[in-house]
Amino acid sequence: MIIAVDGPTASGKGTIAKRLAQHLGIAYLDTGLLYRAVGRQVAISEGDPDNPADALAACGFPDELLQDDNLRTEATGGLASRVSVHPEVRQALFERQRAFAEQPGGAVLDGRDIGTVIAPDADVKLFITASVQARARRRWLEMVEKGIGTEDEIPLIEIEKDVVQRDARDINRKDAPLKAAPDAMIIDTTEFDREAAFEMVVEAVHEALNKA
Numbered sequence: 216m217i218i219a220v221d222g223p224t225a226s227g228k229g230t231i232a233k234r235l236a237q238h239l240g241i242a243y244l245d246t247g248l249l250y251r252a253v254g255r256q257v258a259i260s261e262g263d264p265d266n267p268a269d270a271l272a273a274c275g276f277p278d279e280l281l282q283d284d285n286l287r288t289e290a291t292g293g294l295a296s297r298v299s300v301h302p303e304v305r306q307a308l309f310e311r312q313r314a315f316a317e318q319p320g321g322a323v324l325d326g327r328d329i330g331t332v333i334a335p336d337a338d339v340k341l342f343i344t345a346s347v348q349a350r351a352r353r354r355w356l357e358m359v360e361k362g363i364g365t366e367d368e369i370p371l372i373e374i375e376k377d378v379v380q381r382d383a384r385d386i387n388r389k390d391a392p393l394k395a396a397p398d399a400m401i402i403d404t405t406e407f408d409r410e411a412a413f414e415m416v417v418e419a420v421h422e423a424l425n426k427a
């Protein structure tokens with residue numbers, strides 16, 4: 216069984232996908248982390264994330280890098296979105312994601328192109344989204360909670376700008392742009408808190424699996 220969970224930045228898809236995998240007792244892969252590792256490796260190697268050759272070279276990052284706390288920062292997220300526009304990089308990461316998806320016990324993968332490119336054959340496809348304002352506010356609250364800065368030190372408007380920029384890059388790239396697969400269930404979590412959003416997803420997944 217393959218479950219594809221796609222959606223824009225800060226939509227909450229990661230939290231939902233991880234909980235869903237636990238709920239179903241199957242494996243989980245955050246594919247964004249792979250792109251973040253490539254972005255981080257480019258920075259470590261002092262390469263240029265916009266240069267396809269530098270970005271491709273960074274796809275050989277050591278596995279330990281996936282444990283690096285730096286991968287979670289906004290700066291690395293920005294680098295990830297820049298390296299991810301190169302078709303060479305997407306190709307280099309394809310097999311790893313496909314092999315994970317095909318493992319015998321089943322898997323949940325979250326990302327931007329799981330339902331469209333990595334696993335068009337997925338049993339269930341979810342596209343989790345929310346308004347720019349809601350996503351920016353959630354990211355801002357998360358940063359304040361993590362102690363990255365106080366409410367006054369982190370301007371919400373800057374986070375909003377960053378979300379808009381990341382969306383534009385993900386939606387407008389030529390190769391594997393962010394979009395819902397035609398057969399994906401679109402779940403808009405703007406008006407819902409985490410718990411309610413998760414309940415909605417679980418219900419939708421069980422319904423889809425029962426129909427299959």
Ligand code: C5P
Pocket residue numbers: 224225246247248250251292295296297299325326327328329381385
């Ligand atoms: O999901 P996350 O914010 O960790 O992803 C970081 C960046 O990696 C995204 O903005 C996107 O550009 C890229 N990405 C991608 N395809 C995926 C997962 C992430 O292009 N499947």
